[in-house]
Amino acid sequence: MAGDPTNASLWTDADVYVGPLTALNPATIDDPFGSDWGLVGLLDGDEGFSESRDEDKDDKYAWGGILVRTSRAHFKLTKSFTVLEDNATTRSLIWPGSTDTQIVVPKPQPVKIAFETREGATVKRLITARHAEVDVDGDITENETDLTAYPLVATIFPTAEKVLFLRQYTTGV
Numbered sequence: 001m002a003g004d005p006t007n008a009s010l011w012t013d014a015d016v017y018v019g020p021l022t023a024l025n026p027a028t029i030d031d032p033f034g035s036d037w038g039l040v041g042l043l044d045g046d047e048g049f050s051e052s053r054d055e056d057k058d059d060k061y062a063w064g065g066i067l068v069r070t071s072r073a074h075f076k077l078t079k080s081f082t083v084l085e086d087n088a089t090t091r092s093l094i095w096p097g098s099t100d101t102q103i104v105v106p107k108p109q110p111v112k113i114a115f116e117t118r119e120g121a122t123v124k125r126l127i128t129a130r131h132a133e134v135d136v137d138g139d140i141t142e143n144e145t146d147l148t149a150y151p152l153v154a155t156i157f158p159t160a161e162k163v164l165f166l167r168q169y170t171t172g173v
Helices: 088-094
Strands: 013-019 050-062 066-083 112-119 122-128 131-136 150-157 165-169
Antiparallel strands (some): 013 112, 050 066, 066 150, 122 165
16 A cells, blocks of 8 residues: 555544734743734634635747746745634724724734644644735625634735745654
């Protein structure tokens, strides 16, 4: 049999943490997030975390139609998730700049964001190395039969060294 089934993941639990740019990252996977980080709360597990890559590719050909090179530019990474909870952290992402009594036209603000997935003792964290900007990604519907779901998309901004995430994980991930 080829492959190792223990390397395949079915994440049974997950969280998304959001903090200001000054938030301190946990030093290791065994350390909790500090009080300057907030949880978005309940997530739609069926939707999960979707990661999308976008970049411009331009193939360069020599005479005779022979592919010689491919140039790549304008790389962009987004990570989508759906929040099911209305709390201070989610409202700061959905309506940035608003207050408890006034909703203003949203202008996404840079934040640190961390995605954590868990399966038993296996834990994986991706923490933005620089920052992200979070936008609503679709319609928000309120009705009497479905949970209100807030589809969000985080655009991840890399460091000058092109680092997108700092990765923390338990052994074997």
